[in-house]
Amino acid sequence: MMKMLSDAGLEAVIGLEIHAQMLTETKIFCGCSTAFGAEPNTQTCPVCIGMPGVLPVLNRRVVEFAVKTGLAMNCRITPYSRFARKNYFYPDLPKGYQISQYELPICEKGHLDIHINGESRRIGITRIHMEEDAGKNIHQKDGSYVDLNRTGVPLLEIVTEPDIRTPQEAALFMKKLRAILRYLGVCDGNMEQGSLRCDANVSLRPAGSTGLGTKTEIKNINSFRFVEKALEYEIKRQVKVLRDGGDIIQETRLWDSETGTTNSMRSKEEAHDYRYFPEPDLVPLQIEEDWIKQIRETLPELPDQKMKRYQEEFGLPEYDCEILTEERPVAEWFERAVKAGGSPKAVSNWMMTDILRLMNETGTEITELRITPEMLASLIGLIEKGTISGKIAKMVFNDMYTTGKDPETIVQEKGLVQISDAGELEGTIQEILDAHPDEVGRLKAGDKKLIGFFVGQVMKATKGKANPKMVNEIIRKKIS
Amino acid sequence: MRISEGDVEHIARLARLELDPEERRRYTEQLSDILNYIDELNELDTSSVEPTSHVIPIKNVMRDDLPQPSLPLDEALGNAPQRKGNFYRVPRIID
Numbered sequence: 369m370m371k372m373l374s375d376a377g378l379e380a381v382i383g384l385e386i387h388a389q390m391l392t393e394t395k396i397f398c399g400c401s402t403a404f405g406a407e408p409n410t411q412t413c414p415v416c417i418g419m420p421g422v423l424p425v426l427n428r429r430v431v432e433f434a435v436k437t438g439l440a441m442n443c444r445i446t447p448y449s450r451f452a453r454k455n456y457f458y459p460d461l462p463k464g465y466q467i468s469q470y471e472l473p474i475c476e477k478g479h480l481d482i483h484i485n486g487e488s489r490r491i492g493i494t495r496i497h498m499e500e501d502a503g504k505n506i507h508q509k510d511g512s513y514v515d516l517n518r519t520g521v522p523l524l525e526i527v528t529e530p531d532i533r534t535p536q537e538a539a540l541f542m543k544k545l546r547a548i549l550r551y552l553g554v555c556d557g558n559m560e561q562g563s564l565r566c567d568a569n570v571s572l573r574p575a576g577s578t579g580l581g582t583k584t585e586i587k588n589i590n591s592f593r594f595v596e597k598a599l600e601y602e603i604k605r606q607v608k609v610l611r612d613g614g615d616i617i618q619e620t621r622l623w624d625s626e627t628g629t630t631n632s633m634r635s636k637e638e639a640h641d642y643r644y645f646p647e648p649d650l651v652p653l654q655i656e657e658d659w660i661k662q663i664r665e666t667l668p669e670l671p672d673q674k675m676k677r678y679q680e681e682f683g684l685p686e687y688d689c690e691i692l693t694e695e696r697p698v699a700e701w702f703e704r705a706v707k708a709g710g711s712p713k714a715v716s717n718w719m720m721t722d723i724l725r726l727m728n729e730t731g732t733e734i735t736e737l738r739i740t741p742e743m744l745a746s747l748i749g750l751i752e753k754g755t756i757s758g759k760i761a762k763m764v765f766n767d768m769y770t771t772g773k774d775p776e777t778i779v780q781e782k783g784l785v786q787i788s789d790a791g792e793l794e795g796t797i798q799e800i801l802d803a804h805p806d807e808v809g810r811l812k813a814g815d816k817k818l819i820g821f822f823v824g825q826v827m828k829a830t831k832g833k834a835n836p837k838m839v840n841e842i843i844r845k846k847i848s
Numbered sequence: 849m850r851i852s853e854g855d856v857e858h859i860a861r862l863a864r865l866e867l868d869p870e871e872r873r874r875y876t877e878q879l880s881d882i883l884n885y886i887d888e889l890n891e892l893d894t895s896s897v898e899p900t901s902h903v904i905p906i907k908n909v910m911r912d913d914l915p916q917p918s919l920p921l922d923e924a925l926g927n928a929p930q931r932k933g934n935f936y937r938v939p940r941i942i943d
Contacts (some may be wrong), residue, residue, distance in 0.1 A: 392913050399916025412924045413916070429913035450902075459938040505941060513935035516924075605943060641862055646902070653908045834874040 369600045380603050381574040382532035388555040389563040390433050396500050396522035397424030408515035416520035418463035427728045430522045431556045434498050435663045438475030449474045451647040459514050461502035470644040473497035482540040492529030535599035547671045570602050582616040588623045589727045598623040602630050682712035701734050710745035738772035747775040759832045760784050788835040800825045850883040
C-alpha cells in the first residue's frame with residue numbers, strides 16, 4: 369500500500385473522530401443507570417426518552433472525566449463552555465435532537481505523541497467535547513426495533529488534527545488513546561462492544577504538499593484490528609480512482625469487515641444540515657482553576673511517564689517498558705513485584721514471557737492470577753540466592769500457577785532445594801565420569817562440547833537440582 | 849424577500865413538515881418579515897454587550913452521579929404507537 373502511494377507520488381492525510389462511552393454510573397442528563405446488557409427499555413425515564421416539559425441536569429462526573437481526559441491529552445480546558453442542540457430525526461433519538469457541544473467544547477488544542485520506528489510523532493487533538501449517545505436500532509423484516517437504554521449515556525468525542533499519515537500511525541494512535549482512557553478509568557475501550565468507536569477521514573495529496581484533497585469519512589470500524597485494514601483499503605481505493613483519471617467524491621463510507629471493503633452510504637446531503645443552536649435547557653459551564661487543579665491531582669502516572677521512568681529507573685529496554693505499561697493493572701503488578709524485592713530485569717523477564725503467556729493462553733486478567741507479584745519476587749529471590757536453579761524455578765512457577773502456593777512452600781514440600789554441596793556433587797559426578805570412560809577420553813583430548821553432555825547427565829541424575837555452575841567447575845577440575 | 853421559497857421547502861423537509869403551495873408562499877413571507885425585523889435589531893450598536901446564550905444568570909448546575917429509579921417498562925412504552933415485546937416498533941429504517 370505504501371509503495372503504491374509513493375509510486376503515485378502521493379501521501380495520505382488522516383484525521384480521526386473517536387467516541388468513547390464514559391464509565392459513569394448514570395446517564396449524562398438523568399439518573400438512569402448506564403449498566404450494559406439490561407433488558408431493552410428498562411433504563412429510561414421521561415428525561416432521556418424526551419417527554420415534553422422535562423429538564424436535563426448535567427452529571428458532574430461527566431465534566432470531571434472530560435477535564436481529566438483533556439489534561440491527559442495536553443489540552444487547554446475552556447473556562448467557559450456550553451451545550452448545543454444538534455437537530456436530526458432518527459428513531460433512536462427520541463427528542464429529535466442530540467445534546468452535544470459545538471462552538472465552545474470543553475477541551476481544545478491538545479496532542480498525543482506516538483512512537484514509530486524509533487521516532488516520536490506528535491498528533492494534534494483539535495477538540496474534546498461531551499455529548500449524549502443515541503439508542504440502538506435493530507432492523508428486521510417487519511420493522512425496526514428501538515431500545516433506548518443507551519440514549520443519554522455520556523460520550524466523549526475526541527477529534528484529531530489531520531496529522532496522521534499512515535494506517536499504522538492511526539492504529540498506534542488508537543492504541544495510545546485507549547491505554548490512556550483505560551488508565552484514567554474514563555472508558556473501558558471495548559471496540560467490539562461499541563464503548564469505543566472510531567471514524568476516520570481520509571484524503572490523498574501530492575507528497576510533501578500542504579493542501580488537502582477531497583476526503584471520505586469511514587464509519588463502522590468496529591474492532592481494533594480493523595483500524596489499519598479499513599484505512600489501507602480506502603487509501604488503495606482512492607489511489608486507483610485517481611490513477612484511472614477519476615475524482616474522489618466527498619462521502620461517508622461504511623467499513624464491511626466481512627468483505628474487507630468500504631462502501632458508499634449514498635445518504636442524502638441535506639441530512640447533514642444539523643442547525644446547531646445553544647441548548648436553552650442547560651446553563652453554561654464555567655470551570656474554575658481550582659476545580660481543574662483538583663482534577664489534575666487525581667491524574668495517575670500515565671503510560672508515557674511510566675515508560676520513561678522504567679527506562680531511567682530500572683534500565684529496562686524500550687520494548688519491555690512499552691508492553692509493561694500498556695495496561696495499568698500489568699504496570700501496577702510489575703511495580704508491586706519490584707517493591708517486594710524482585711530485581712526489575714528479572715521481574716520483567718518473567719512477566720514478558722511466562723506471565724503474559726499464561727494470561728493469553730487462559731484469557732485471564734493479571735489480577736485474577738493465583739500468582740501474586742510478591743510470590744514472583746520471592747521466586748526470583750530463591751534463584752538469586754542459589755536455593756533453586758532456573759530450571760527448577762520454571763517447575764515451581766507452574767506449581768504456583770495451579771496451586772496458588774508460595775514458592776518457599778513448594779520448594780520445601782517437593783524437596784527441590786538446589787544441591788550446592790561440593791562433596792555431595794563430587795560423588796555424583798565421579799559416578800557419572802566412571803560410567804562414561806569414552807566420553808571422558810574425548811573430553812580430555814579437547815572435545816570441549818562434551819562438558820555439556822556431562823552437565824546434562826548430572827542434572828538428570830539429580831532431577832535438575834544440582835547447581836549447574838558448581839557442576840561445571842567440578843567437572844573441569846576433575847578433567848584437567 | 850429575505851428568504852426564498854426553496855429555503856422554506858428545505859427547512860420544512862428537515863422538520864418533516866409537508867407544506868402545500870399556499871402555505872409555502874405564506875411562510876416565506878412571514879419568515880422574511882421576521883428576518884427583516886432582526887435586521888432592524890442589528891442596527892443597534894451592541895459591540896459593548898456580552899453575547900447571551902442564556903437569559904438566567906446562573907451557571908454550573910450539576911448533580912451527583914447517583915442512580916435513580918427508571919420508569920417501569922409499560923410506562924416507558926405506554927405512548928408508543930407500536931410496541932413489540934420490550935421494544936418500540938417503527939417503520940423499517942433503510943440506511
